Amino acid sequence: MSRRLLSFTGQGSVVSADRLQHWASNVSTFSDADLIHRFSQSLEQPATIAACSNLLYRGWLTEQKNGSENGSTYVVGHSLGELNALNASVNGLAFRCKDIMEIASFRNKLMVEATQRYLKERRIADGTFEMWVVTNPRSKGLRKELTALLQDDSFNSPVPGLTGIKLANDNAPNQCVITGITGDIIAFVKKCTIEKIRHKFTKLNNPFSIPFHNNDVLRPIQEPLYDFIWQTLKENGKQHFINETVENGIISNVDGRLTDQFHTAIEKFVLGSSNIVNFVDCFKTIASELELDEAYHFGPGASIGKIIERNLKNCDMSHTFVD
Structure with a gap:
């Protein structure tokens, strides 16, 4: 039985047209032609990045189930990637791909509005x-x-x-x-x-032009983001996850600690959306508390996976990039 880490990339990752075509041709979860067309028109949008990562994970999850893979799983995401990690902590059952896209878009919208409001209140007309x-x-x-x-x-x-x-x-x-x-x-x-x-x-x-993780600017996004996530769960009949222990422990950006309560993981994702990404603390927790055999890093792109691989180079584990 293996002990594995799943990682998810965040906003700022690059979705290339070539890779998108590759996924559409080779990954069964990319069979929706309308979705592929939507992605190709918005490669830099956070919704596209989050959705591609989500669908790569779903394809991998299907392969694992078909192979009857057993063992313990832990998850970590970088910034927006923590949304997919949150979903993976309950084996992808909390949010559909559509939900992931809507939450990612709403989070980005809140950030843009908070940034514009911050600059306007300070009468900075040309600040970027x-x-x-x-x-x-x-x-x-x-x-x-x-x-x-x-x-x-x-x-x-x-x-x-x-x-x-x-x-x-x-x-x-x-x-x-x-x-x-x-x-x-x-x-x-x-x-x-x-x-x-x-x-x-x-x-x-x-x-x-967002000052990511600057709490002075982005603190106002926390309450509406939490409410939107909760409403999404409620509309899908998945609100019961709030009171449940996750199957796969999640390492949080906001403090680097391992969390096994779904409601706590949501709160930390929301809080971490406007506070510094403490990825170094995440690595310390992984190295000191988890004895892992392998890691799977979900794209688009390999940048976050490479950061994790370098930081855990002293841990005896294999790294696979799902991209």
Whole structure:
């Protein structure tokens, strides 16, 4: 009996037209032609990313059932990927693919509206939020180093009325993601270069200009997002999951801890949607509490799976990329 980890990618992952065609031709769960057409028209939409990941998981789950695979399963998702992890914690029974798409779209809509409202209230007409990856191969505690810099006014001088640059993701001991207004980010990168701080900065694609996981901006999305998820469960007659223990434990982004209560997992997903992704803490829990044999990483793309593989390189487990 194997002990496995399932991981799910989040918003910002890339759905390529070539891969979409491959899935449509080779994965039975992609047999809905109307759905495939909808995906092909909106490759960057969070609903498409979440749905593709969900359908890849469903295809894998069908294969496992046909093979009578037994063992223990644990799940983890990165940011929006935690929605699919939440569903996988009850073997995909809580939400249909359609539900996953609607929740992902609604979450994104709430984030866009909260961002626009935040800028309007502060009378910032031309502000655009960006996201940048920060890496330093030599660092063993980049989050701590970045936090110190961001608390230094000479490095982090925000546009008047704004909160400045914030940490969004703690992806690895040597990799984080920051978010902030364009001018603030550029000034920060320039200052680090002048001071010969050897961090590498890479701008990420952020088509909706959302300051992901910035609680100062996105805190207002929590209540309506929770209500929408609850209403979806209720409309589908799945509200009983709220009071149940999940079959597959879920490691939460918000604190890195293992959760076995479905209602707690929902609350943590909602809370984590506007707070930093503590992926490093997730790895610590996996390494210290779970003795795993194998991991399956569900696309689109392999970036999150590769992050997990690198962070768990000292764990004796195999990694399979389902993409």
